[in-house]
Amino acid sequence: MNETQHGHLLLADISGYTSYVASTELTHSQEILTELLETIIEKFKSLMTSLNPKAMMARYF
Amino acid sequence: MWERYNHDQKYLKMSTITQRGYLLLADISGYTSFVAGTELEHSQEILSDLLATLCEKIESLLTIHKLEGDAVFAYSPESKIPRGETLLELIESTYTAFRDNQVSMKRATTCTCRACQNIPSLDLKFIAHYGEYIIQHIRDIKELVGSDVNLVHRLLKNRVSESTGWRAYAMFTQPCLEHMQLNLEDTHEQVESYEHLPEVKTFSLDLHKRYKEIIEARRVFVDKDEADALLVCDFNVSSPVAWDWIQDPMKVNQWAGDGVWSSGDRPKGRTGIGASNHCAHGDGTTSLHVVLDWRPFEYSTTESFRWGMKLNTMTTRFEPLANGGTRVYMIMKVEIPLLRPLHRILGKIFTKIFAKPMEEMLQTAARLAKEDYAKSRRELQ
Numbered sequence: 001m002n003e004t005q006h007g008h009l010l011l012a013d014i015s016g017y018t019s020y021v022a023s024t025e026l027t028h029s030q031e032i033l034t035e036l037l038e039t040i041i042e043k044f045k046s047l048m049t050s051l052n053p054k055a056m057m058a059r060y061f
Numbered sequence: 062m063w064e065r066y067n068h069d070q071k072y073l074k075m076s077t078i079t080q081r082g083y084l085l086l087a088d089i090s091g092y093t094s095f096v097a098g099t100e101l102e103h104s105q106e107i108l109s110d111l112l113a114t115l116c117e118k119i120e121s122l123l124t125i126h127k128l129e130g131d132a133v134f135a136y137s138p139e140s141k142i143p144r145g146e147t148l149l150e151l152i153e154s155t156y157t158a159f160r161d162n163q164v165s166m167k168r169a170t171t172c173t174c175r176a177c178q179n180i181p182s183l184d185l186k187f188i189a190h191y192g193e194y195i196i197q198h199i200r201d202i203k204e205l206v207g208s209d210v211n212l213v214h215r216l217l218k219n220r221v222s223e224s225t226g227w228r229a230y231a232m233f234t235q236p237c238l239e240h241m242q243l244n245l246e247d248t249h250e251q252v253e254s255y256e257h258l259p260e261v262k263t264f265s266l267d268l269h270k271r272y273k274e275i276i277e278a279r280r281v282f283v284d285k286d287e288a289d290a291l292l293v294c295d296f297n298v299s300s301p302v303a304w305d306w307i308q309d310p311m312k313v314n315q316w317a318g319d320g321v322w323s324s325g326d327r328p329k330g331r332t333g334i335g336a337s338n339h340c341a342h343g344d345g346t347t348s349l350h351v352v353l354d355w356r357p358f359e360y361s362t363t364e365s366f367r368w369g370m371k372l373n374t375m376t377t378r379f380e381p382l383a384n385g386g387t388r389v390y391m392i393m394k395v396e397i398p399l400l401r402p403l404h405r406i407l408g409k410i411f412t413k414i415f416a417k418p419m420e421e422m423l424q425t426a427a428r429l430a431k432e433d434y435a436k437s438r439r440e441l442q
Contacts, residue, residue, distance in 0.1 A: 004101050018215075019257035022208040027077050030195050030206050037199050 082138040092131035103176035118155040121299040141437040145241025150357035191237040229268035281354040283376040289408025292391040294423035303387040316426040
């Protein structure tokens, strides 16, 4: 289980996220972001292991 | 058309309510260089162990949202932590557990690999903020979103270490301290600013200094063997939640009979050794209760004064149970000097007269704690 593995690591990052969330109504902006992120996941999962929450975190930085 | 309808229904079902609460990040410092400079198999075992210690402590009060590599991200609605100081105490007791674990891991290992040798290079910082968030559901992934969520993450990259030289610290934003209703002394104040986000004033505590104070403070407690009276009650909640119900004067007023409790002295703006509470009794007298030892979520010891003399010393101990609950012991020693030779008899008299009503009061506290906790869990859903 703790074996070191090798593989591709891919991040898709929505730019402008912080300023978008900061300048919009949270209930609305998160609906739009949900839809965008779902689109990305839908495309990714045909080739890669589905995104885990840790990978999603990348957009905070 | 049908797709659009399904789409709308899905969003309606998600009931995206903006919530308010505490956001907490516990971040292991030195992680990147530790992983880069060591054997991955060994370093990840060490980190898993340290992160497990963090999670175990944090989840006794907050909901862990996720692990973020070298950090634990947790949150809690404000209603679940009405006594804000408990959050500070949780941070300090988590840091103490982290350091203790780190020391014992280093001691236990005879391994000479770089990962094992570099265990002391790891340290911990906490960022605590209060603000708005939404729980977003995408597929099976639950995600906390909002500008305050972004801010607490941005605050991981700050200038506190640069300004103070501190390796481990607990940073509280101004909104966080305001909601905790704390006026802390000994903090380092600093304004941080990030692109797209409003400036935020922060207050940080040096955790190395606090750790030293905690381990050096003399332990004072009444042992069961020297007790003149002993009360026991099981709470159906974790030790930080039970601690809150026993230590917060406002909560005590909900279960402790006709006395009216209020906060007295708070040295350095917080509860600790030398802090006091008052209780105004029905007969017009007031008793004073002074803290002699304060080990959040483990035990506290206080001495009580009334009618101008010391009456007793009492240790309240919190023992975690396997079912997630907490067994609370109140262990009391009679201190009236003239009556000291009679303490065994007095203990028996006390037990006979007061133990039953006191036990009933404690059971009321346990019931209220359970109900309150269940209510806050429902709000979390």
